[in-house]
Amino acid sequence: MSRFDDQSAPQRPRAGDGTPLGRIRFVLVETSLTGNMGAVARAMKNMGLSRLSLVRPRRLPDAEALARASGADELLADAAVHDTLPDALAGCRLVIGSSARRRTVEWPEVDPRECAERLLAEAAVGDVALLLGRESSGLTNEELSACHLLAHIPTNPSFSSLNIAAAAQVFAYEIRCAWLAQSGADPAAAEQPQPEPATSEQMEGFYAHLQQTLVDIGYADPEQSSKLQRRLRRLFNRARPDRTELNILRGMLSAARGSKSPDRFRK
Secondary structure, three states: OOOOOOOOOOOOOOOOOOOOHHHEEEEEEOOOOHHHHHHHHHHHHHOOOOEEEEEOOOOOOOHHHHHHHOOOHHHHHHOEEEOOHHHHOOOOOEEEEEOOOOOOOOOOEEOHHHHHHHHHHHHOOOOEEEEEOEOOOEOOHHHHOOOOEEEOOOOOOOOOOOOHHHHHHHHHHHHHHHHHHHHOOOOOOOOOOOOOEOOHHHHHHHHHHHHHHHHHOOOOOOOOOHHHHHHHHHHHHHHOOEHHHHHHHHHHHHHHOOOOOOOOOOO
């Protein structure tokens, strides 16, 4: 019997199918080599993942990408192409960035196993993303500012650089292992309701509001506040406010800018 005749074989989760694996996006930023796109697609399909997003790729998938995909052609065909990172992360409740190098501003860090467990836990109720950077330089500090956590693969310190497809395979494998482990649990087990965290685009709107407010009230220098903004992003990404909490924060910012009357509660 061929694999196409085996009706018991698990099917590939497709975007929007409502399964945890179907809600996990692999987002590649400014990939230079199309072969790497194909290799990442192959690594994903090997482990039952299906949602690939490309942010400003140097070239669109071509014959080299298809050759390296080795049968994962549909992931390349279905890949979403975005001009900006916020567009690629739209709707995501958790974003984890992968980077081989340490940063000046320390970021909450997880290993690949915990990364997989976190992604799957959040994907039970909404979209999540794993962010992979450029082949030569990885992710910029600004791009990491869009992440809640940083995932680091514990490689040999004297030779730590991994090919993007190799890194994707490590993460995809850990996600697969975590999913198989979770599949053995009682699906009818009671779950505590969780507040809906603010989405990536809602957080970006808040950060823009926060930056402008800090400038308007004279707290931040608009020309020299990039490090402050990264630290504030780290703070709020760690806190992961829900939508109601974010509305409260934005209301406070509006009041600080004088958009709300101080005597509006007086009778």
